[in-house]
Structure formats: C-alpha cells, structure tokens
Amino acid sequence: MTILHNKILDQIATEISIALKSTFSDVEMTKEQIYALISIAPNMKMGHFAFPCFPLAKATKSAPNIISGKLAEAIESKGIISEAKGVGPYLNFIVNPQFLGNEITKEIISGDYFSKELVSDRPRTMIEYSQPNTHKELHVGHMRNLCLGNALVRIKKYADQEVIAVTYPGDSGTHVAKCLWFLKYHNKEAIPETNKGAWLGTIYTKANLLLEDELGTDKETTNREQLTAILKELESQKGEYFDLWKETREWSLEMMKETYKWADVEFDRWFFESEVDSPSLELAKKLYEEGKLVKSEGAIGMNLEEDKLGFCILIKTDGTGLYATKDVALAVKKFEEFGVENNIYIVDTRQAFHFNQVFKVLEKIGFEQAKHCHHLQYNFVELPDGAMSSRKGNIVPLNNLIHQMEAQIKSEYLDKYADEWTAEEIQNTASMIAKGAINYGMTRFDNNRKIVFDMKEWLKLDGETGPYLQYVYARINSLCDKLSYSEDLNADFSLLKKDSEIALLIKLSAFNDIVVQCHEKNSATSLCSYLYELGKLYNSFYADSPIAKAESEELKNARLFLSKSVSLVMKQGLQLLGIEAPQRM
C-alpha cells in the first residue's frame, strides 16, 4: 500500500477527486492514482503543480484541454489552493504561500517532516557492500562502492526499512600468499610504525611485479613452489606463515577500520572470506553427495548451460573451492544468521556473471530465498589512462587523495581564517569538505556509468559538488546566527510572493518523495540532483532577496524560517549521502 505522505499533493489530489466526481461522475480514478500523476509544473508562469488530463480523455470522451477547464471551474480556491486553472491539457494549481509556508516550514523545523512514515512495505534487508582485500591497498576505486553502499543504507533506513549492513573482506587466497611470500623472501624495508596496512599493500604490488618479471626465468619454478607451500600452510591453519598471516591481517583490518571510521560507515557484521573457506567446501561436498552437483573433467560443479551460464565449478580438481563456492555458502549463512528477507550485494558490474551463476546454483539446490538475492551492480572507477589495478600498481591510494584535497582546501579557502579559527577547526572543516567532495562525486552519477577519476578535476571544488551544498548550509547557519534566529519569531508567509521564494517552498516539500524514489531505484543519484537544485534555488533567492534588510519584520522572519528550513533539509539530505554539514566554511 502506498502512503500518501506528501501533504500538499494529498490536498490537491483530494480536491481533484471531488471535482472529478461532480464533473465527470462516471469516471473511475482513485485518489492514489491522482496523487501519483501530480507533478511540479515546469515553470512558475504556468503554475506550481500540474495534473495532466490526458488519461481522462477516453473515459470522458472529451479533449484534455476541455477537461482541464471544466475541472478548474469545479475547484474551489481554499486552503492550500489559491487558484486552479486549465492550461492546455493540464490542470494547474497556484498554491497559497501562507498555507504552503506554514505546512512546510513548521514540519521541517519541528523535525516531524523527517520522521514521517514513508513506505509501508519493509522487509528485513541485508546489504553487503565494501569487499576489500586484506594485504592490498585501499584506493579511490573502493570509494564508489563504499559511498554508494553507505548512502543506500542511510536512505533505506530513512525510508523505514530494516537494514543490516555487512562487509565481506577478502582475507584469504593467493593475493595473501603473494604478499607474505615477498615479505619473507625479498623485502628489505623495515616495517613502519604506523600505517602498516597501506605499507602492506605496496608489498603486495611489489610481489606481483616481481613474480611477473620472473615469469619464464629459472626462478619461476622456485617461486611457484614457495607460493604453494605458503598456501598449504595457511590452509592447515598452523605454522610460521599462518602466524604471519594473523599478524599482517590485523594491519589491513586496522586500515579498513580507520577508513570506515573516516567515511562514517558502520557494519552490523563482518563476514570474512577465511570464515567461509572450509564450511563452503563442506557444503559443496555435501551437495555433491546428495547428487545435486556433478563431476566434470575432475571438477565438481553444476551445469547451467540451459540458462546460458556455463558450468559453475564449485570444487576444483585440486580439491579447493572458488569465489562461487564461498558465495553459495555465505548466502545461506546470511539468511540463517539474520533471518533476512532480502539480500542485496553491491558489487562491481564485472561480477554480474559470477552472481548470476551463484544465484542460479542456489535456486537449483532448492534454496528458496535465491529469488530474494539481488546483485546491485555499479560500473567501475578508472583513471584517465585506463583501469585501476593494485596488481599493476597504477592506483590512486585513498590517503593520497584525501591529503591532497585537504591541503588544497586549506590553502585555497580555509587558511584565511587562521586568525579566528583554531587549527583543529580548520582541519576538521577541511576533512568534512574533502569527504563531501568525494561522497558527492562518487554517488552523483548513474550506477551504470563509468567514472573516470582525474585528480585535477576532483580537486576543483566549484559547480555541482558536495562543497557547493555544504557552502549553502554554512552560509545559512551563519545568517541565522547573525540575525538571532529563533523558533518563536513572528512570521507572515503570505508575504512570500516572489518566484524564488515559492519555488524554494515547493522544492522543500518534495524531499521525502525523492528519498523514497532513491530507495526504490537503489540509487542516490536523484538525491544528489535534488540537493543541488535546492542549493541553486537557495543561492538565487539569497542573491535577490535581502533578509536582514527586508521591508518588514514579518517578511524578514518568513525568509529566515524559509532559510532555516532549507538548511535543515540540506543537512538531512547530506547526511543521507554520508556528508557532514559544516557550521561555517
């Protein structure tokens, strides 16, 4: 059942519904249907809200432009509606700023607006995002996943969903062995005191480069033997390398925790690859014994040819498992451990085939919930000269980006406050702004679109960026301070007559609708656009409407309430994107 949470649309829909009954009594159209059809008019000259009459043409046997006129006549001007008029095939509404101002700003300022019931369907949903490997570096590529996952978790929770956020770090496998191998046999550097995780990542890259260099040389065989020995020892869970794995793994986890803290991300559960390693093999063996899997060329798996998914190997000829093996076991574990109804995986689009196989295997072994598993794909981040790969070492480490951004922000914008602000506030603000730029930059594009990361472009902070929105917030915040904003001020919203003022009120009223849309579409893009549009509207208003020197106290206060409302919606919206709103900047 849909919830008609938008009061403005609800009132307009009610009036249309009544007019429809009196004018075209035989037409069947529910209020819900009407509500869904109402949109914001493309420009203020035409009206504020619009209802298209095309869908009524058939049932009423008259032309849409006639219908709009007849309905307009039947609608009384009262409450929120100050005028209804037919504009061609559209029934347009002009709203009363007095009512609009009261309805919108009061709810926003009291906070009621942000705690409305928006969605009635609320299955318990698990969202798995951020699957970084230990023993590798974190780079900007990882940020897309992290920012998107973080935003969706926040958006869904806001939309009343019960969300369980989980991460799935890759702490076992050949990449670990390679890293330990280099550490043991070739590393000459001293282990640093701090940032051991990042350093370990550089060791992994060196390992790969060396192994590739020595391919085809007399060292190749030795290398392979050494790697195999390491892997075996790791599997047996004892010995020198197992101890080294335990120690170095912590370094990487420490790095991940710091990054998650920085990004303000929290997980309800960390699933480790090492934790499903052997149980997943057990499960695969059991399935084979039950006859649900078959043997082919020595490997055990499932034939999915009829679904155009090839043969999905679950146990290799050497008796080891693969990613698919683990994902099958993990999926079962997720549903069992948390009793979730939905299971969303936020993973790179290149894994689409892998997940199709996994979900199909789950379905065919009789795991009912397979149909509630959903791979939410996004396209990857690449550099101007091609794909990023920590194997090759052509990555932009995350720390690198953050530091450059913060340094740039300080020297260009914040250092001028050195006399009035503490060094700590400057640093904190720089950090918020850098984070704003990264989070907004990573979520503003459609999930299907590739992002080309160009450091030079990302360091420019004007135009449609996170900092633009933060600036709007900071400005309003300082405005409210200067003008001694208080909830008890006496305002007259009927004085808000300018287009820029009405446009802002209308925009504010749409926030919840946008968030619900993002939840349904599993994308944060429209929230990004919405906040940017809100910011733009506010900046125009700010430029053309004096507040401190408004013609009257009542107008000044109405504008102040409007400003405050914008700042609150902005803050809430930014928060859903994982971005903090600075008090000043």
Add this chain to the structure above:
RNA sequence: GGUUCCGUAGCUCAGCUGGAUAGAGCAUUCCCCUUCUAAGGGAAUGGUCGCAGGUUCGAAUCCUGCCGGGACCA
C-alpha cells in the same frame, strides 16, 4: 559468437515507470561584492537526444533492427 551496459551541447553528466519550449556543471564571453560568507548570483553562446523503422493523440523516454564503444562469458 553469446550476455549486458553506454551513446543527449566542445567536455562531463541529469532527465528514461511516455506528456507542456530537452536541463545542469565545466570551458568560452560579458555583467554583479560601501547589503546577511563572491566556494556565490545574473546573462550570452552552444543540441539532427547515435541511425532507421514501429507502437501512441503524444517518444530522449517503450519495442525491433542496425552502427559505434566498454565490460563479462566462451
């Protein structure tokens, strides 16, 4: 070859559950700080919405085919 994603202004992208003159940012050219933060505002320039059909009163949006690019599978 199969699957899938993308193709909208010079560049980067919104808009795609069909609807009113296709919108931003960047870049370029002009204005606007003795008024609340100019990380800002205003204006100008810039478009066969890849191409061709189809469905519809109406298509950037839906369907089919083709062209170009990416990814995955083989």
